[in-house]
Amino acid sequence: MEKLEPFSFSKRFEGVPLIGSAFAGEHPGLIPLAFGFPYPDSFSIDELAESSVSALRTAGTEALQYSGGPGQKKVLEWIRERSRLRSIHVDTDHILITSGSNQGIDLAARTLTDPGDAVWVDAPVYFGALRAFYLAQTELTAFPVDDQGLRVDVVEEALIEAAAGKRAMPKFIYVLPNYHNPAGVTLSVERRKKLAELAYQYNFYIIEDDAYVELNFGGEFLPSIYSFGPERVIYMSTFSKIVAPGIRMAWVISDPEVLSRIKIVKTDGLTSVFVQEMISRFLEKVDFEAHLKPLVEGYRLRRDAMVNAIHEFFGDEVSFExxxxxxxxxxxxxPETDTTKLLHEAVKAGVSFVDGKSFYLVDKPTNNLRLAFSFCDEKQIREAIQKLAEVYKKQKNAVC
Ligand SMILES: Cc1ncc(COP(=O)(O)O)c(C=O)c1O
Incomplete structure (x- = not known):
């Protein structure tokens, strides 16, 4: 066989960071605070098994066909009803099932933009969305987040500049309104409303990524941005955090005209009709509120364990919302802390996290990190924070 020449892959990959699964297989014994996986006991395995069997036994010939069975309609109806809690009142023709919200983000980005178009995101920003926006070859600009979420006032100043021709007007702004990944903050109602008003005034779209909305630890549910601007918002949420990420089922809510374009971009044709059949049975079988309650409580306890451990082991060395x-x-x-170095030593000591730099485009601060409290139990969380604090103090003393 002749010697192979190097192959020239698509230039679209250049500079696109791969963060996601890269950490998933870290060494055994490591306490993983890096990735946002649901805790194993959160999965309703028995109910999902029964729903799968029932989907096959009672609708197998349809559920396994390209066209799918009645479950598709039932899932849409469930989403329509549930969305009312977010002040979203739409018919099922406004809803599209996608293979995870990540697919929804990707589809929406490619539907709204051409290569070179301006897209605005928050900083820090969810890196899964960043990857989609890089691959869509958009020009990204990031805007700061504070304890109330995205700084809509800073966005407005930039829009005024764009309207004056001093910079490109964004085709869309990507926003994560509830329990931000990674910043943990929630966008205030005033800012939601203002952002929707700006979308009408300056004619851009908002991609509202509401992946975590159901995991509310007791605060009030705020109205979605969509409810303030349905013609300029593409809303999305997911079953990943409330049933299981492995089923890859999420949804997009938007104007039917926008959805008809998104459907053209969605080249996989249909999201698994079998899984939709299974989930429709699951949703019929369980009392959803009763299913959700222990799940949310499980996450709340983990959050509390992490917060308490941080107070105990770090004192006021660190700050967080x-x-x-x-x-x-x-x-x-x-500010003098380098969380990349800290990560290196923490992994050796048996704890992982995601370095804050992964969530920035430019001007990457060196002194942030993201901890996931979703996967480990409370005992592991405390142990991990204790180890992390030891590593941090050792590193700090070595610098002094
Ligand atoms: C903010 C945000 N959006 C979207 C997703 C993707 O969710 P899905 O599993 O539905 O693709 C995640 C998952 O981590 C996320 O954190």
Whole structure:
């Protein structure tokens, strides 16, 4: 066989960071605070098994066909009803099932933009979305987040500049309103409303990624951005955090005209009709509120364990906003801290986290990190934070 020449792969990959699964297989014994996986006991295995068998036994010939069975309609109806809690009142023709929210983000981005178009995101930003926006070859600009979520006032100033021709007007702004990944914060109602108003005024879209909305630890449910601007918002949420990520089922809510374009971009044709059949039975079988309650409680206990351990082992060395839901806690260390070095030593000591730099485009601060409290139990969380604090103090003393 002749010697192979190097192959020239698509230039779209250049500079696109791969963060996601890269850490998943770290060494055994490591306490993983890196990735936002649901804790294993959160999966309703028995109910899902029964629902799978029932889907096959009672609708197998349809559920296994390209066209699918009645479950598709039932899932849409469930989403329509559930969405009312977010002040979203739409018919099922506004809803599209996708293979995870990550697919929804990707589809929406490619539907709204051409290569070179401007897209605005928050900083820090969910890196799964960043990957989709890089691959869509958009030009990204990031805007700061504070304890109330995205700084909509800073966004407005930039929009005024864009309207004056001083910078490109964004095609869309990507926003994570509830229990931000990674920052843990929630966008205030005033900012939601203002952002929707700006979308109408300056004619851009908002991609509202509401992956964690159901995991609310007791605060009030805020109205979605969609409810303030349905013609300019593409809303999405997912079954990943409330049933299981492995089923790869999520949804997009948008104007039917936008959805018709998204469906063209969605080249996989259909999201697993068998899984939809199974989930429709699962949702019929369980009392959803009763299913959700222990799940949310499980995450709340883990959040509390992490917050308490941070107070106990770090004292006031670090600062953070206590997340009112979701999976993540965002730690800020003194400015001289280098969390990349810290990660290196922490993994050796048996704890992982995600370095804060992974969530920035440019001007990457060196002193942040993201901890996931979603996967480990409370005992492991305490142990992990204790180890992390030891590593941090050792590193700090070595610098002094
Ligand atoms: C903010 C955010 N959006 C979307 C997703 C993707 O969810 P899905 O499993 O539905 O693709 C995640 C998962 O971690 C996430 O954190």
């Amino acid at each position: 206590k997340p009112e839901g979701g999976f993540f806690l965002w730690l800020t260390f003194p």
